[in-house]
Amino acid sequence: MAKQTVKPSKSGNFVGILVVIAVVGIAAIAYLANGKASKAVTVDPNVPAGAAFGYIRGDSTAPVQIIEFGDFECPSCGQFATVTEPDIRSRLIATGQVALTFYDFPLDMHRNTWAASNSAACAADQGKFWEMHDRLFEGQNEWNTQATKDPVSVMKGYAKEIGLEMSKWQSCVDEAKHLDRIKGNRAEALRRNIQSTPTFIIGDKMVPGAITYDAFKAYVDSAAAAKAPVKAPAKAAAK
Amino acid sequence: MNKRQAIAALSLAGFFLATYLTLYKLGYIGTLACGTGGCETVQLSKWGDFLGMPVAAWGALFYVAMCAAAICAEFEWVASPRLLSRAMTLMSGWGVIFSGWLTWLELARIHAICRYCVVSAVLVFVLFVLSVLELRTQREG
Numbered sequence: 001m002a003k004q005t006v007k008p009s010k011s012g013n014f015v016g017i018l019v020v021i022a023v024v025g026i027a028a029i030a031y032l033a034n035g036k037a038s039k040a041v042t043v044d045p046n047v048p049a050g051a052a053f054g055y056i057r058g059d060s061t062a063p064v065q066i067i068e069f070g071d072f073e074c075p076s077c078g079q080f081a082t083v084t085e086p087d088i089r090s091r092l093i094a095t096g097q098v099a100l101t102f103y104d105f106p107l108d109m110h111r112n113t114w115a116a117s118n119s120a121a122c123a124a125d126q127g128k129f130w131e132m133h134d135r136l137f138e139g140q141n142e143w144n145t146q147a148t149k150d151p152v153s154v155m156k157g158y159a160k161e162i163g164l165e166m167s168k169w170q171s172c173v174d175e176a177k178h179l180d181r182i183k184g185n186r187a188e189a190l191r192r193n194i195q196s197t198p199t200f201i202i203g204d205k206m207v208p209g210a211i212t213y214d215a216f217k218a219y220v221d222s223a224a225a226a227k228a229p230v231k232a233p234a235k236a237a238a239k
Numbered sequence: 240m241n242k243r244q245a246i247a248a249l250s251l252a253g254f255f256l257a258t259y260l261t262l263y264k265l266g267y268i269g270t271l272a273c274g275t276g277g278c279e280t281v282q283l284s285k286w287g288d289f290l291g292m293p294v295a296a297w298g299a300l301f302y303v304a305m306c307a308a309a310i311c312a313e314f315e316w317v318a319s320p321r322l323l324s325r326a327m328t329l330m331s332g333w334g335v336i337f338s339g340w341l342t343w344l345e346l347a348r349i350h351a352i353c354r355y356c357v358v359s360a361v362l363v364f365v366l367f368v369l370s371v372l373e374l375r376t377q378r379e380g
Contacts, residue, residue, distance in 0.1 A: 014244045014313065018251055025255030032259060141285055146348065 052188035053181050055120075055129045057089070058099030064223045066098055067201040069105040069189045072116035072136050073144050077198045080210035081137035087213045098220055102133065104182045105189040105197050112144055112151040114182065119155040121178030122169050123162070131162040203227075242373040243313045243320070246327060246366055250306035253362045257302055260295035260355055278353035286344050294341065298359060301334055305366060312373075324374040331367035338363045 054067065070077040092098045104117040116136050123132035135158040141147055143154035152173060159169045172178070189199075192206070200207045200216070203223025207215075240248070264282045281287065282295070289297055305327060310316070312323035338360035345352050 011314070014240070014247070017240070017244070017248055018310075021248055021251045021255075025252065025258075029255060029259050029262070146284055 052103055052185045054101035054103040054185065055124055055133070056099055056101045057130055058093040059096055060099055062093075062096055062099040063227055064098040064203065064220050066100045066220070068100060068102050069185075069192075069194045069197060069199045070102055071105050071107045071110060071113050071197040072120065072133075073110035073113035073140065074107065074197045075140065076196075076210045078137045078140045080198050081134065084210065084213050084216065088216060091213075092217070092220060097224070102129075103185040103188060105186055105194060105199075106182065107197060110145060112148070115151040115155065115173075116143070117182045117185075118173055118176055118178060119152070119159065119169075121181055122172035123159065123164055125172055125177075126164050126168065128162055128164060132158060132164075135162060241313075242369050242376065243309045246369050246373065247306050247309035247313065249362055249366055249369075250302045250309060253359060253366075254299055254302035254306060256355060256359055256362070257295050257298035260359075261293050261299055264293040264295055278355055281345055281349055281351050281353040281356060284349045284351075286341070286349065297337075301330065301363075305330055321374075321377040324370065324377045327370040328367070328374050331363060331370045334363040335367045 070081075088098075088100070093100060104120075106113040106117050120129055120132045120136060123129050132155075136143070136155070139154065139158065143151040148154060155173075156166075156170070159166060192201075194206075194208075196208050198208075198210060200211070200219075202216070202219040203226055205219055205223070207219055211219075260278075260282065263278070264287060282293075287294060308323045308327050308330070311318065312320040312327070317323075318326075341356060342360050345356065
């Protein structure tokens, strides 16, 4: 007979303790999942943008106008920009269903994000904001706070890659020509009580987090439906 | 509660902590946003992954292994308690080194502290101490 190191009653207590820990652990994770999951809140979509000045992609008369508050150094924004946004561009923006306007929300925790916003704003002067936007997010690990103390030198390489006129871009960056615009965009995010990046305003919903394409599309559909005129039934059914 | 039981119980608790951090890192819990807290900074830094997997997932695997070894030692399953005690000491010793390295990264490189990571580091240290004491008991016995 196998040697038993614990008495049945003690082993019963031990198993009971493990079961209690497992139940508490599962309950805690379930609670945190429900309490902290990305949830949309209803907001007033007509709040004016104030001094903020975003960067639009798509048709400004598209039926659904989306606002994104993003931070170039935020990995979650990078994840959205590189994984989800290409689908949004090809399936929603290119088809004229939506237009997306990006507003900078540089967060204090990211030392190099102001340089990125500045670089992108200066690229916008030459009509290449989105090219710089994409390159910055693709190369986030090359210029973020952990990677370098001189992010502009990395961004200079991106500016060359996307074909900017370097002297103009460099002097714009050096002068921090668009600092007020970036500050305005940030102030707008704070005024709207944006808590994290990225955050999207889609119709009357404020949606935090790097949501999936399907979730994004569902918000777009519901915003479009809310705008669409309600059609009366063609004919009442005969009784 | 003896030392093996304590190791199993603490490892199970650690497993849920690491699982929470893994799910957070993978975006299943929370928004993975960058607006608040040191945990996001730490988890989303370039040191948030190790050998292609989230560091927290490695932690979850470590806790599962520790818990399984402690339960097997308690009931004398699979291998002798002495062998399992050695395995627990080795695993938790490696865990202490790894947690120490991660804590150093948080302080010196990432400049942010994730309180869950600190709790995990303390847990790993306690597991190491308990494992060493258990191994000593096995040798004396």
